[in-house]
Amino acid sequence: MAKDTGHAKFAVTLALALALCVLLQSAAYAASVLKVGSSGDEVVTLQTKLKRWGYYTGSIDGKFGTQTKKAVVYFQQKNGLVADGVVGPATAKAMGMALSTSSSGSSGASNSNSDLYLLARCVYGEARGEPYKGQVAVAAVILNRVKSGEFPDSISGVIYQSGAFDAVKDGQVNLTPDETSIKAATDAMNGWDPTNGCLFYYNPATSTNKWMLSLPVTLSIGRHNFCLGN
Amino acid sequence: MKYEKAEKAGHIITRVIVPLALVVAVVSLAFWGTQQRALADEYKNTATNMYKRAFNELCTDMNDLQTALGKLRVVTSPTQNVLLLDDIWRISGSCVSMLSQIPSSHLDVGELNLFITRVGDYAHALTKKALAGETASDEDRDQLDQLYARCGEIAKDLNDRLSVGDVPVAAITSDEFLTAVDDTYASTEDESKFPTLIYDGPFSESTQKQEARGVTGDEVDMDKARELALKLADIPSFDSEGDSNGKIPAYDFHGTYEDGREVDISITKTGGLLIWLMSSATGTASGIPDDATVEELKKAALDWLSAQGYESMKATYAQYYAGTALINFAYVENDAIVYNDLIKVWVDRETRGIVGADARNYLFSHVERDIPAPTLSKEEAEAKVSVNLDIESSELALIPVTPTKERLCYEFKGKCDGDEYIVYIDAETGEEQQIFVIINTENGQLTL
Numbered sequence: 310m311a312k313d314t315g316h317a318k319f320a321v322t323l324a325l326a327l328a329l330c331v332l333l334q335s336a337a338y339a340a341s342v343l344k345v346g347s348s349g350d351e352v353v354t355l356q357t358k359l360k361r362w363g364y365y366t367g368s369i370d371g372k373f374g375t376q377t378k379k380a381v382v383y384f385q386q387k388n389g390l391v392a393d394g395v396v397g398p399a400t401a402k403a404m405g406m407a408l409s410t411s412s413s414g415s416s417g418a419s420n421s422n423s424d425l426y427l428l429a430r431c432v433y434g435e436a437r438g439e440p441y442k443g444q445v446a447v448a449a450v451i452l453n454r455v456k457s458g459e460f461p462d463s464i465s466g467v468i469y470q471s472g473a474f475d476a477v478k479d480g481q482v483n484l485t486p487d488e489t490s491i492k493a494a495t496d497a498m499n500g501w502d503p504t505n506g507c508l509f510y511y512n513p514a515t516s517t518n519k520w521m522l523s524l525p526v527t528l529s530i531g532r533h534n535f536c537l538g539n
Numbered sequence: 540m541k542y543e544k545a546e547k548a549g550h551i552i553t554r555v556i557v558p559l560a561l562v563v564a565v566v567s568l569a570f571w572g573t574q575q576r577a578l579a580d581e582y583k584n585t586a587t588n589m590y591k592r593a594f595n596e597l598c599t600d601m602n603d604l605q606t607a608l609g610k611l612r613v614v615t616s617p618t619q620n621v622l623l624l625d626d627i628w629r630i631s632g633s634c635v636s637m638l639s640q641i642p643s644s645h646l647d648v649g650e651l652n653l654f655i656t657r658v659g660d661y662a663h664a665l666t667k668k669a670l671a672g673e674t675a676s677d678e679d680r681d682q683l684d685q686l687y688a689r690c691g692e693i694a695k696d697l698n699d700r701l702s703v704g705d706v707p708v709a710a711i712t713s714d715e716f717l718t719a720v721d722d723t724y725a726s727t728e729d730e731s732k733f734p735t736l737i738y739d740g741p742f743s744e745s746t747q748k749q750e751a752r753g754v755t756g757d758e759v760d761m762d763k764a765r766e767l768a769l770k771l772a773d774i775p776s777f778d779s780e781g782d783s784n785g786k787i788p789a790y791d792f793h794g795t796y797e798d799g800r801e802v803d804i805s806i807t808k809t810g811g812l813l814i815w816l817m818s819s820a821t822g823t824a825s826g827i828p829d830d831a832t833v834e835e836l837k838k839a840a841l842d843w844l845s846a847q848g849y850e851s852m853k854a855t856y857a858q859y860y861a862g863t864a865l866i867n868f869a870y871v872e873n874d875a876i877v878y879n880d881l882i883k884v885w886v887d888r889e890t891r892g893i894v895g896a897d898a899r900n901y902l903f904s905h906v907e908r909d910i911p912a913p914t915l916s917k918e919e920a921e922a923k924v925s926v927n928l929d930i931e932s933s934e935l936a937l938i939p940v941t942p943t944k945e946r947l948c949y950e951f952k953g954k955c956d957g958d959e960y961i962v963y964i965d966a967e968t969g970e971e972q973q974i975f976v977i978i979n980t981e982n983g984q985l986t987l
Contacts, residue, residue, distance in 0.1 A: 442793070442803050442817070458656035458742035459649040461639035462632075472644030492861050499858070499865055500883055500897050501817055503803065505785020520646060528783035528791070537785060 343396035347373040350488040429494035433486035434476025443531035448497030507535040593640035601694035608687040631659025654733040660740040685734040753905035756810025764790040820862030840884040875935040879904035913966035920949040928953040
């Protein structure tokens with residue numbers, strides 16, 4: 310009997326797990342909000358605005374804490390919004406901010422330049438967490454490839470070339486890029502090339518590509534080695 | 540009795556409900572699994588079909604390319620010659636595009652990609668030559684013969700793969716589409732798999748291996764470079780330093796200002812020249828500022844350039860983003876703007892300080908030039924411009940027509956139906972050399 314109950318429990322757990330999977334999947338496509346625990350450039354923008362308008366007195370540190378929440382509630386009360394301390398679409402609109410969404414849609418200004426936005430997405434997927442110079446370097450390698458005869462002749466051709474970027478293979482290229490990667494892509498588009506003409510880069514700690522590892526290294530930035538190629 | 544009832548209920552749970560629940564779970568899992576499998580198959584088919592389509596088109600393009608190259612060997616009329624060359628250029632573009640859509644990595648198809656790009660680039664260079672009235676040289680005819688032969692081999696090989704069904708269906712999970720079996724098109728140390736082409740175009744070997752002509756002077760050591768860099772970055776010390784042997788060998792430095800902003804700077808090993816300086820602005824302003832501010836920003840950049848020894852520079856274009864004004868400056872000689880000799884300067888919009896510079900273009904192209912006086916007068920050149928263009932201003936400019944050739948032109952800026960254009964008329968021959976459309980964005984501005 311104990312065994313049977315065990316089976317029943319297993320079946321129930323399985324069903325629950327399946328249902329949870331479905332729920333998690335749908336949650337991943339919802340629009341993002343800013344609330345206690347959020348951090349990043351959007352929070353910096355939020356804090357800057359609140360401080361400028363006198364709702365917020367704390368430091369602009371990009372971290373959504375209780376002080377930021379209080380300021381948001383204060384702002385919401387003053388502006389006739391639901392005072393829940395969460396910055397959703399309505400509050401964001403009242404503040405004149407654009408919130409990113411976690412689906413692959415692009416936000417505001419970046420629409421005007423799809424190449425720049427794609428470049429930023431690849432930089433974000435491949436090199437977020439790298440030093441700024443390293444992010445520009447990744448964008449510069451992509452642009453150097455476009456100019457080289459050995460590679461496809463467009464930014465999208467280079468980025469989506471088979472086997473070229475891990476972030477394309479595992480889908481991270483579809484994440485919404487942050488301000489930093491957009492700026493890095495812009496700087497690279499404007500000509501800054503910290504790699505001085507490199508066509509390849511790899512992470513020596515994780516790369517298993519023998520051919521890549523055999524290339525002479527031109528320079529290293531952060532976790533990446535950059536190479537001119539042959 | 541009561542006990543019996545409870546036992547009976549227990550039996551119902553263990554003997555009926557639990558097995559039933561399990562059966563339902565298993566059936567629904569099986570159903571779910573089958574559906575997932577069908578979905579996966581559908582995706583795989585769709586992807587494979589796209590790959591196959593691209594590969595088929597690649598084969599067709601290679602055949603067409605060979606056919607066009609063949610016709611070129613027997614063509615006599617100048618018009619047909621140019622039309623064929625133009626066709627080759629177009630087909631090679633399509634080939635490269637299809638090549639990028641099959642699941643093969645750069646390692647497998649890089650050399651083939653380069654070869655096809657060069658065939659098109661070469662045809663385009665020959666078109667320009669033909670239109671300028673030059674006839675093809677013996678060398679050109681020789682090269683075309685080689686191209687015809689090699690393209691034929693490639694077309695045959697690709698078609699053979701197609702006919703024996705050597706288009707792997709398992710392509711989605713591997714990037715071993717064209718090779719793995721052999722290394723027909725793989726990158727190797729020597730490029731002997733494809734004929735070498737000698738011509739003047741953006742993808743030619745000579746262009747890709749071009750030296751930085753503007754980098755001259757004595758070798759400097761790290762200490763000297765550091766001293767120069769500290770002054771340029773306006774910082775007391777650096778956090779880290781190194782050197783790199785990219786296209787221009789350089790010393791690299793990284794520092795952090797008191798307010799937390801970072802700065803990177805790169806100095807050439809030869810001559811101790813600034814390649815680039817990159818930091819960020821203190822503010823976040825964007826959008827085009829008012830005219831007075833634009834002038835101030837321009838002046839700040841010009842003063843800085845002149846302090847670095849770059850005299851005779853003219854602002855040509857400006858962009859405003861992330862708290863900076865990025866202004867392009869071109870070198871001016873004999874009243875002619877030399878567009879190749881370009882330096883970009885980033886000015887902080889709040890402090891008017893210099894937070895970035897990029898002299899790479901200048902270092903690659905700047906040489907002592909002997910710019911001739913224009914043969915045509917401005918009025919004669921203006922007569923060659925389309926009557927549809929309302930000319931607003933004109934200048935003399937030295938513009939690149941091939942990677943190694945520059946021509947002195949009159950530059951006419953004007954409007955047609957509200958759109959802005961720049962037209963370049965050769966100051967010697969009166970030919971129209973280039974036409975640009977100006978695309979104004981919310982952050983960019985032509986400052987000529």
